[in-house]
Amino acid sequence: MSVTTVNRQWLLARRPVGTVSTDDFRYHETDVPVPGEGDVLLRSLYFGYDASQRIWLTDDGGYMPPIQIGEPMRTMGIGQVVASRDPHYTPGDLVEGFMSWQDYVLARGDGPMPLRVLPRADFPLSWNLGVFGVSGLTAYFGVTDGLKVSPGDTVVVSAATGATGSLAGQIAKALGAKKVIGIAGGPEKCRWLVEKAGYDVAIDYKNDKLGERLQELCPDGVDAYFDNVGGDMLDTLLLHMAPKGRVLICGAMSSGYTDVRLQGPANYMRICTHQLTVRGILLFFYADRLAEGAAQLGAWLREGRLHVEEHIVEGFEQAPVLLPTMFTGKRPGKLLLKVADPE
Numbered sequence: 001m002s003v004t005t006v007n008r009q010w011l012l013a014r015r016p017v018g019t020v021s022t023d024d025f026r027y028h029e030t031d032v033p034v035p036g037e038g039d040v041l042l043r044s045l046y047f048g049y050d051a052s053q054r055i056w057l058t059d060d061g062g063y064m065p066p067i068q069i070g071e072p073m074r075t076m077g078i079g080q081v082v083a084s085r086d087p088h089y090t091p092g093d094l095v096e097g098f099m100s101w102q103d104y105v106l107a108r109g110d111g112p113m114p115l116r117v118l119p120r121a122d123f124p125l126s127w128n129l130g131v132f133g134v135s136g137l138t139a140y141f142g143v144t145d146g147l148k149v150s151p152g153d154t155v156v157v158s159a160a161t162g163a164t165g166s167l168a169g170q171i172a173k174a175l176g177a178k179k180v181i182g183i184a185g186g187p188e189k190c191r192w193l194v195e196k197a198g199y200d201v202a203i204d205y206k207n208d209k210l211g212e213r214l215q216e217l218c219p220d221g222v223d224a225y226f227d228n229v230g231g232d233m234l235d236t237l238l239l240h241m242a243p244k245g246r247v248l249i250c251g252a253m254s255s256g257y258t259d260v261r262l263q264g265p266a267n268y269m270r271i272c273t274h275q276l277t278v279r280g281i282l283l284f285f286y287a288d289r290l291a292e293g294a295a296q297l298g299a300w301l302r303e304g305r306l307h308v309e310e311h312i313v314e315g316f317e318q319a320p321v322l323l324p325t326m327f328t329g330k331r332p333g334k335l336l337l338k339v340a341d342p343e
Contacts (some may be wrong), residue, residue, distance in 0.1 A: 003043070003082055003104070007032045009072045010101035010319045016057050018258060019327060023322040024057070025073060032104045039088050040089045040115065042079030042105045045342055047319060048129040050076065050163070051326045054257035062197075062260050063282060071102035073319070075131045076127060076134055079105060082343050092119040094342060096128045101319045101338070104323035112284045123301075124215040124310075125342070130299070130334035132294050132310050134283055135163035138250065139226075140293040146248040147224040151176030154218050156185045156237065156326070157199075159253050161332035166197045166309060168226045168250075173198055174305045177224075181217055183210070183233065184327065192332050205233065214240040221245060229253045230262065232277040238267040238276070247278045256327060309333025 006014055006029050010108045011048050013026040035041045055062035055073055067102050077099030081089050086109050089095065097115040106183065109115050130136060141162075155172040159165045160182030169180045182193040182202045190202035203213045212224045216223070221242025227234050231254030234247075241247065255262050271278055286293070311331045313322060316339050326335070 001199065003032060007102055007104045008031075008066055008316055011072055012057065012067050012069055013073055014069065015059065016054070016258075019256065020054055020057065020069070020319045020324050024323070026282055027317075029320060033106045033275075035085045035106060036068055037085055038110075039085050039110065039207055040081055040095075042095065042099065042107050044077060044079050044105060044339045045094075046078040046126055047099070047101065047337040047338065048076040048133065048135075048319060049322055049326055049337070050134065051251065052301050054326070055260060056264055058257075058259060060260045063284070064221070072102045073078075074098060074100050075322075076129060076316060077105075078128055086123055087225055088321040089115065089117065092343075093126065094120075103316070113287060116290070117293050120124075125140060126310055126336055126338075127308060128291060128333075130163055130310055130335060131167060131297055133334075135334055136167050136297055137290055137293045138162045138281060138283050139167040140297055141283070141286045141289070142226060142248050142250055143168050143175065143224075145286075146281050147172075147226060147246045149204060149224050150174060151174045151178070152177045153177045153223040154181070154220070155224045155226070155244070156181045156183065156214070156218070156222050157226040157228070158233055158237075159251065160199065160202070161189045161196070162228060163334035164250060165226065165228050166193075167194070167306065168195055170197050171226070171300075172226075172307050174300050179217070181214075183229075196309065196332070198307065211239065213249060217247050218242075224248070226250060230255060231285050235265050235267045238265055238270040241270065241274055241276055243274050245276050246273065247276055247330045248280065249280045253327075306327065312336045312338050314338045 009028045015025045081093040095115045185206045192201040193202040228251040230252035242258040
């Protein structure tokens with residue numbers, strides 16, 4: 001396998017204040033790293049984009065160690081093994097896991113989410129970062145294990161056109177939910193939810209009155225709410241949950257992920273008065289069940305029950321340009337950057 005002599009990188013230049021921007025990163029070139037004991041040298045093929053990357057740029061880092069000034073930006077990615085000092089990985093293997101914005105990455109097979117060797121399959125390689133990656137698997141375990149969606153449920157998903165939200169609603173339908181409602185911003189995204197993602201109905205939070213629409217569509221209350229937004233939207237949903245309803249906290253897009261400290265819901269007591277169950281989802285806790293989730297998602301795909309949407313941009317130079325779009329209205333589905341083709 002050919003290896004260039006230059007390793008291009010995008011490094012964190014400064015901690016973002018407020019919205020992340022391209023000025024928070026700087027381009028750098030260095031030597032290709034040499035793997036030490038237990039290391040795997042990867043050639044980058046795809047970078048995935050998730051809103052939660054923003055919280056890794058804070059001093060706290062959230063659920064991951066913070067990225068330090070001068071370090072390459074962390075991402076979930078797909079790479080090809082160039083050299084390996086770990087017997088579980090062989091040159092030529094295609095893998096998915098934690099990587100960073102550089103052509104060549106030193107990775108390890110241990111950690112909370114070990115590098116996953118990818119099968120040679122008849123679906124696009126990029127799907128391993130979407131429907132078979134963090135987005136799809138979070139949606140799967142969030143809906144099945146977190147919300148325990150079952151036939152007859154009324155389910156609501158916020159940020160429903162996102163990589164996770166779009167699949168969460170489809171998984172709920174596959175499990176027999178009676179009504180699946182997506183919340184999104186703007187008529188085009190709402191149309192996409194119904195026509196492409198198979199949602200029963202969509203609420204346009206930018207133009208509709210959310211509370212009134214929920215009352216109209218869910219007169220008996222919401223049985224299961226997949227929350228990607230938090231803030232005022234979560235507060236509104238708490239007022240429209242059915243008794244003994246379930247709420248899954250997957251994200252807090254309304255915060256912009258600029259800080260790990262967030263104000264809790266004002267309608268907190270509805271959890272008590274309606275005996276609601278509220279729990280979180282983090283894929284680290286399902287590391288030993290990822291194959292199970294991928295197998296079921298694959299079965300639903302073969303049955304035509306899931307629609308996969310991707311937006312793939314090409315060019316290493318675009319890496320810092322794409323991250324801010326996670327908060328400014330990107331297209332539906334999974335956002336990916338293609339860096340190179342496998343050899």
